[in-house]
Amino acid sequence: MRARDLLTDFPTVTLDTAVLEAARLLADQDLPGLIVVDESGLPASILPGTQVLRLAVPGYCQDDPALARVVDERHADGFLASLNDRAVREALPARPRELPVTDPDATALELAALMARTHSPLVAIVSGNRLLGAVTLQALLDGLLAQ
Amino acid sequence: MRARDLLTDFPTVTLDTAVLEAARLLADQDLPGLIVVDESGLPASILPGTQVLRLAVPGYCQDDPALARVVDERHADGFLASLNDRAVREALPARPRELPVTDPDATALELAALMARTHSPLVAIVSGNRLLGAVTLQALLDGLLAQ
Numbered sequence: 001m002r003a004r005d006l007l008t009d010f011p012t013v014t015l016d017t018a019v020l021e022a023a024r025l026l027a028d029q030d031l032p033g034l035i036v037v038d039e040s041g042l043p044a045s046i047l048p049g050t051q052v053l054r055l056a057v058p059g060y061c062q063d064d065p066a067l068a069r070v071v072d073e074r075h076a077d078g079f080l081a082s083l084n085d086r087a088v089r090e091a092l093p094a095r096p097r098e099l100p101v102t103d104p105d106a107t108a109l110e111l112a113a114l115m116a117r118t119h120s121p122l123v124a125i126v127s128g129n130r131l132l133g134a135v136t137l138q139a140l141l142d143g144l145l146a147q
Numbered sequence: 148m149r150a151r152d153l154l155t156d157f158p159t160v161t162l163d164t165a166v167l168e169a170a171r172l173l174a175d176q177d178l179p180g181l182i183v184v185d186e187s188g189l190p191a192s193i194l195p196g197t198q199v200l201r202l203a204v205p206g207y208c209q210d211d212p213a214l215a216r217v218v219d220e221r222h223a224d225g226f227l228a229s230l231n232d233r234a235v236r237e238a239l240p241a242r243p244r245e246l247p248v249t250d251p252d253a254t255a256l257e258l259a260a261l262m263a264r265t266h267s268p269l270v271a272i273v274s275g276n277r278l279l280g281a282v283t284l285q286a287l288l289d290g291l292l293a294q
Contacts, residue, residue: 001224027288032179032196049179049284050195054263057256065260069253076254077148080291106216107223109204113212116201119266137196141174144227 003111003125003135004104006143010122010134012037015044015089019055022088023080026052032121032136036088041131043124045092046100055091056080101126111140150258150272150282151251153290157269157281159184162191162236166202169235170227173199179268179283183235188278190271192239193247202238203227248273258287 012035013022038044061068100120104127121137159182160169185191208215247267251274268284
């Protein structure tokens with residue numbers, strides 16, 4: 001079993017997609033995360049669902065979630081909508097992380113190690129400068145458990 | 148909108164559950180993660196899906212996923228099954244992390260900050276020494292986007 005056997009088409013967003021639209025895509029399609037592509041169509045970032053949410057959480061709450069409690073319920077409910085059309089590009093962390101990206105030959109164990117290490121339930125599969133799709137944690141587990 | 152409004156029942160495993168059984172529960176019910184409870188029924192650990200997978204990945208692959216490539220395909224396919232009945236207790240990381248646990252009064256912003264900070268698409272809701280259930284990333288996004 002190789003990455004190519006577990007591969008599925010996966011929607012992408014660009015650096016110019018609005019964070020609100022990215023969150024909506026995640027929610028509507030019940031995705032484990034999002035692939036953000038650059039101008040060449042290759043992954044610029046891969047965001048697990050929690051990190052798509054992170055794009056929208058105000059900075060002062062990120063280090064200390066308890067600070068979020070001082071925000072009243074009405075504003076707490078509206079934090080996502082208050083982003084308006086802020087783009088993914090503006091919200092990505094400054095410090096780039098290791099991207100969960102590999103090639104179609106990766107084995108099930110490689111995919112598992114990469115997901116575990118990067119905390120990403122989603123690995124992008126790239127071959128010859130082209131994004132082929134993604135392997136999700138769900139697809140990997142289903143493949144492994146069907147053995 | 149408070150945690151209590153977004154709460155759902157959520158299956159739990161115990162420290163004595165086999166890792167393989169935990170992985171099967173995650174895959175079969177398409178869960179974003181698992182709540183591991185201790186003898187008193189309170190969360191001992193909350194594992195995002197990728198970290199359930201991590202319980203099964205051999206130590207030498209965790210720091211350097213490239214090492215996984217040297218394992219042949221047959222063994223790579225079988226790594227999950229090779230755990231046999233190894234229990235969750237034996238596989239949990241030695242260094243405990245901040246648990247994504249809060250109370251039913253937490254606001255949407257608090258839940259989002261907690262998920263982002265702990266990289267967990269799942270927050271356990273506890274009140275008066277009782278586990279009430281969980282709020283998932285999906286439920287939180289659905290709630291926020293329905294505003």
